[in-house]
Amino acid sequence: MITKLCARVRRPRPPAGGRKPRWAGRGIAQLIVMVLVVEVVMAATTVQALFMGPVRQPNGKPSLPVAKPFFPATTRFYTDPHNPAATWVRDHPHDRRASAIAERIAAEPQAAWLTETNESLVEERTRSLVRTAAAQRRLPVLVLYTIPQRDCQQLSSGGAGDTAAYGRWSEALTRGIGDGRAIVILEPDALAHMSCLKRRQQAERFAALSYAARALQRGAPRARVYYDAGNSGWQPARTMADRLRRAGIERYGDGIAVNVSNFNATADEVRYGLSVIRELRRPRLGVVVDTSRNGAGPTRKHSFCDPPGRKLGRPPTAATGIPGIDAFLWVKQPGQADGCAAGPGMFLPGYAYRLTR
Numbered sequence: 001m002i003t004k005l006c007a008r009v010r011r012p013r014p015p016a017g018g019r020k021p022r023w024a025g026r027g028i029a030q031l032i033v034m035v036l037v038v039e040v041v042m043a044a045t046t047v048q049a050l051f052m053g054p055v056r057q058p059n060g061k062p063s064l065p066v067a068k069p070f071f072p073a074t075t076r077f078y079t080d081p082h083n084p085a086a087t088w089v090r091d092h093p094h095d096r097r098a099s100a101i102a103e104r105i106a107a108e109p110q111a112a113w114l115t116e117t118n119e120s121l122v123e124e125r126t127r128s129l130v131r132t133a134a135a136q137r138r139l140p141v142l143v144l145y146t147i148p149q150r151d152c153q154q155l156s157s158g159g160a161g162d163t164a165a166y167g168r169w170s171e172a173l174t175r176g177i178g179d180g181r182a183i184v185i186l187e188p189d190a191l192a193h194m195s196c197l198k199r200r201q202q203a204e205r206f207a208a209l210s211y212a213a214r215a216l217q218r219g220a221p222r223a224r225v226y227y228d229a230g231n232s233g234w235q236p237a238r239t240m241a242d243r244l245r246r247a248g249i250e251r252y253g254d255g256i257a258v259n260v261s262n263f264n265a266t267a268d269e270v271r272y273g274l275s276v277i278r279e280l281r282r283p284r285l286g287v288v289v290d291t292s293r294n295g296a297g298p299t300r301k302h303s304f305c306d307p308p309g310r311k312l313g314r315p316p317t318a319a320t321g322i323p324g325i326d327a328f329l330w331v332k333q334p335g336q337a338d339g340c341a342a343g344p345g346m347f348l349p350g351y352a353y354r355l356t357r
């Protein structure tokens with residue numbers, strides 16, 4: 001996050017007898033003003049370095065420019081009335097936590113995670129989401145999360161049985177979108193988390209992602225596809241750019257998604273996302289950042305699994321004001337467990353409530 005425009009100043013102890021010299025208050029006030037001025041200058045410099053104009057390379061030449069945010073700043077994202085928080089609030093209207101969860105979480109736009117392996121079910125659900133959002137003139141955010149060997153068979157294991165099944169599944173989902181508008185987040189962790197796969201399996205994963213993105217490009221032309229690119233604390237930008245290329249982003253993708261289900265500060269993820277785009281040398285590509293739970297930043301040890309003390313981040317918006325950053329989104333549905341406090345995807349009202357504090 002941008003440097004805070006304040007600082008704690010240790011007050012000098014008053015002289016013996018408890019009386020302060022007359023110059024003490026004036027001196028402290030001047031010191032505070034000086035600190036504030038320095039902090040403002042540093043903050044402005046940080047904003048300019050992060051978000052304004054092309055970044056200069058060591059040789060002094062500007063790097064590739066970045067595109068303007070793709071979506072109009074007035075874009076409104078879809079709020080599914082059946083999101084986990086909203087469902088819990090309806091079932092527990094008299095719970096003391098219900099009001100805060102309803103106002104701060106349930107009412108905010110959140111992504112819909114598509115994990116049904118049944119092709120007919122995923123097509124039907126996708127079509128319903130897209131059509132309902134269109135009727136409200138809202139833009140839905142859809143997360144494809146059914147890649148074979150999902151999560152390397154760890155906490156969020158599951159997914160399609162093989163690459164062929166995944167291909168049929170992605171075609172069914174594409175038919176569900178049709179000519180509707182949507183943001184599609186393509187397979188969180190699939191590229192960042194590949195160390196568990198053998199070489200043949202990695203090749204199959206690249207092919208599966210490429211196939212899904214190509215199907216969406218051809219069958220859902222108004223959908224915008226963002227490949228998941230991990231986060232700033234995971235893979236180096238160059239490594240991620242190479243994997244994205246092999247997965248077909250240069251031909252079929254519209255951008256990347258970063259910080260999905262993680263807690264890293266927005267400024268760090270903006271910096272990382274734009275560095276991946278520069279490594280790809282495709283300035284037309286945009287970045288979306290998951291801000292659902294990053295209001296307090298990461299823990300000291302960067303725990304990714306239900307860490308305590310986290311807070312809601314910036315609400316979803318396309319008004320980022322940052323070249324190359326298309327939107328801040330709530331991709332992870334706040335209140336859902338990561339797999340440590342409860343089973344992955346289970347809504348925990350206590351955890352959700354603490355995120356609102």
